[in-house]
Amino acid sequence: MHSKLLFITLLIITLTGAIHSTDKPSDQALPTGPGFDPAKVLGPVECIECHKHSGGVWEQTPHHESITGVHRSKEGQEIAKAMNIKRITRESLCIDCHGTAQRSGEKTTLSSNGISCESCHGAAADWMKRHGEFSGKEEGEETTEEIAARWKESEAAGMLRPSMILEIARNCVSCHVVPHEDLVNTGGHSSGSDFELVSWSQGIVRHNNFYSKGKDNKVASIEKRRLFHIIGIMAEMEIVLQAVSTANGKGDYAVKNAKRFIALRKKLDAVNKAIDNPQIKEAMEAIANLKMSLKKQDAMAIAAKQITASVVAFAVLNDGSSLEGVDPLLAKDTDYRGAKPGTQ
């Protein structure tokens, strides 16, 4: 127990240290998009070689043609004009979230027409070979230790795996919240999606069809959906609070993100009432009386750090099995985003 607590404490210190941009409001832009190194992106063709069923789903999603779609749309052209951008498909600000950049040598290109595998699973140059080879043996012949070592090395090399729920949640909201004040206030870009991790991950984007060799595409387990819901709310809160706490003025950006925070706080409050969990309680205490006023930006930055500490501890300590209290709050299959009716 002692070493587990120590581990969590260290993790919290590391992670809260990483959001120092909230120390002083407005002195540094927040990152947009996942921010993986384009020099390490291999492109979806490589993945689909072994993961054709994942590819088959991905090709049907709005992620697949995002950057070319934006480039062709009237709305995209208007945003670009307002932002003084000539070519959307060359502009890193747009590519950050609507595409997956790839670099070889001096040349940066798009890895596809949209947001590809590695924007969600991590740039793969350092892990692709290792994760999918069975430690030099035949499939099924590795020892338990060899399997564990293979995954550990892949994660250390930057792979985002389906079991890494907090990292996945943070990754989705790095695009689905739009933490860029000029883009929203001057560009007229949407301030982000009406996101919720269960409904947004289990509809059109769901591709749990690799291990079943394409036979089925099951909804994530109930334990995982509980974690998706709770961790998703907190991951979104972290970044929304950072957005409001660094806003320079009272435009759409500050106002919409403040409203979004209030909606998220309601959702977390419902979770807090539904389960008796110390990390959720601690998180709620930190934000219960938080005022969404630009005069309170320092308090928001502090609250964002507390949310980070709580969600990191929550993710380490919970496997979802004892959180059945939240089941009535989870999205129903009919709410899964973009899914075709009858395919659940």
Ligand code: HEC
């Ligand atoms: C040479 C074949 C091969 C290639 C190429 C490949 N994979 Fe895999 N991948 C596998 C195999 C095999 C597994 C399952 C390993 C196992 O059963 O332990 C896997 C598993 C996965 C998983 C699930 C991990 C988990 O925790 O269960 C993800 C996600 C994944 N691959 C993503 C990718 C991405 C993204 C790419 C492209 C950058 C890629 N793979 C390229 C063979 C490959």
Ligand code: HEC
């Ligand atoms: C690299 C940025 C990025 C990441 C990472 C990302 N998305 Fe998206 N997503 C977008 C953009 C941009 C759109 C809008 C696409 C368009 O219309 O051009 C979108 C669209 C969607 C849609 C379709 C919404 C609709 O209106 O039907 C779903 C569902 C979705 N994303 C879920 C997710 C989930 C779940 C994750 C994490 C597992 C995720 N996204 C990660 C950028 C991203």
Ligand code: HEC
């Ligand atoms: C921080 C991430 C982020 C950045 C940066 C970003 N977008 Fe978006 N964009 C999104 C998301 C997420 C959506 C989907 C919003 C929703 O769900 O309603 C979107 C939607 C759009 C849409 C409407 C939907 C569509 O696909 O036609 C347009 C147009 C658009 N973005 C253009 C741009 C342009 C142009 C740039 C660069 C100047 C840009 N975006 C930069 C995340 C981003």
Ligand code: HEC
């Ligand atoms: C929008 C983000 C996103 C994109 C794009 C994406 N994935 Fe995933 N992937 C996820 C998430 C999230 C999960 C876990 C979902 C769950 O547990 O319900 C997952 C699960 C997987 C799995 C495990 C499937 C299983 O049977 O359990 C594999 C393999 C995989 N992805 C490969 C890929 C490949 C290859 C691509 C590109 C063709 C890709 N993914 C594109 C987010 C994404």
